[in-house]
Amino acid sequence: MNSKSKVLISEVGPRDGLQSISTIMPTADKLKWIEWEYQCGVREIEVGSFVSPKVLPQMADTAEVCKGARRHPDLTIAVLVPNLKGCEAAIEAGAHKISIPLSMSETHSIKNVRKTHAEMLEEIARCVAAVEQVASSARPHFEVGLSTAFGCTIEGKVPEDKVIEMAQRVLDIGVAEVGLSDTTGMGNPAQLERLATGIWARCGEGALTGVHLHNTRGQGLANVLRALDIGIRTIDSSLGGLGGCPAAPGASGNIVTEDLIFLLEAMGYETGIDLTALLRTRKQVEDLLPGEAWYGFTASAGLPLGWAN
């Protein structure tokens, strides 16, 4: 790297972390967490998911959380939605970025959201239409997360051509962008490079700018490094890897924000995030969630002598 390059960290802990644990964090605590990370310099936070409270009661207050988070003027408020109903609620709540996951494994899609690929594509088209009805000055960024893109726990290997083709089909519907999601933590750097460059070659370079990687088999930061190498500049991560991997006790789920920022800042990338302050925030959030497992190494080891960030 010859010059400083900016990387956007999209903190997903309040969504992906909290939805993976049974504890329901009160709205006020979620807003504290969001404010603390904002104070550290985090500028995009996935604050919740507009999903049925019967399925995920932890996310029932997502509209209120969106509303509360809007007091931070330059914070991008991201949310996840499973369907049109969620998308409409997200628009109503004033979310800036709305993502809908589309599982590359059709078996996984049917099992998780009871929809075939054809049905999901129709649902996505309805979401696109809903988003387009918003005045352009307030219109949220709408993207599709290509989940299980690196492999599926039910189908096993997912053909790379299939992922690239699905990206094309989704973009043809009018979605702004797709994201690559290693939902199952099966990915490796070579695969990430093939998938991303394949999507760029087919759909253009603006089609994909971010990745959502898990650390299920310890490969998270190696995959991030390759994503950076090829020019990806938006990386999802979770404070303390909160939530772990429900399918794999002892393994973390999301990559850990603190360790990710260590990597980026040490290499000379600019995240705009004060890591020393973020390590304090981790402790504060830990105090709000007693008994949960926290992941990551930088928090245990501390920052090295001479660390400048």
Add this chain to the structure above:
Amino acid sequence: MNSKSKVLISEVGPRDGLQSISTIMPTADKLKWIEWEYQCGVREIEVGSFVSPKVLPQMADTAEVCKGARRHPDLTIAVLVPNLKGCEAAIEAGAHKISIPLSMSETHSIKNVRKTHAEMLEEIARCVAAVEQVASSARPHFEVGLSTAFGCTIEGKVPEDKVIEMAQRVLDIGVAEVGLSDTTGMGNPAQLERLATGIWARCGEGALTGVHLHNTRGQGLANVLRALDIGIRTIDSSLGGLGGCPAAPGASGNIVTEDLIFLLEAMGYETGIDLTALLRTRKQVEDLLPGEAWYGFTASAGLPLGWAN
């Protein structure tokens, strides 16, 4: 990567792992561990350290372990030595590969082995002379590990020019090769690339072929990926990250062999190691060391559906 490329895993658990825990593993158990990993396809193992038994009683039987390990005909038996006395003992025991650590931080060197850089270079020269007295057909490979090359817990940042200069001085003495050691887990991929390419530019490409990385801040496999990218093909690692990081409770020390092999095999590198069998070996060694902390994610998550190795 266009074609399969072989990578040598140098398993350091019986040395770096066992010297970092207080339990003293019986010689017969060390030999079982070595045999199990050998059966999995591991072909280089650092079996111990020829250091004073007063300092590290865990390593007191290193000569016996070397002798026992020699029954595996194509196994490279590596050992660590702190000085000439240790080097002579290693030669006597028939070790194939002898490494001596030289701390790039002189403060660290004085504190740990009570020797200045000038004194260490003299000691290394005496080791070179001892190795050269061995008949060429049986002569061990002698190398210097450039420890604290990525930073020091006492001095902080270690100038990269200093590391490159020390590599040159060591090679001038007649050492076969140097290795880059991230003893303190402070390294990042950009720094690794600068150090390695700097040493190659100054000393030739044969001067450095291996790295010894720690995972203290979770950066281990990202650093490995960059090492692979630039052509390094010998990687040290420890089964289950055994030993952790004595200076950082909760953080692992060495990178974890199982997670490393996942990375390599998934990317298409050839390690010659059966990962399924190695995960069984991990359990067997865990049983020999009750109560110790084990690290790594692949062992918890299991191999993905469709994994071929």
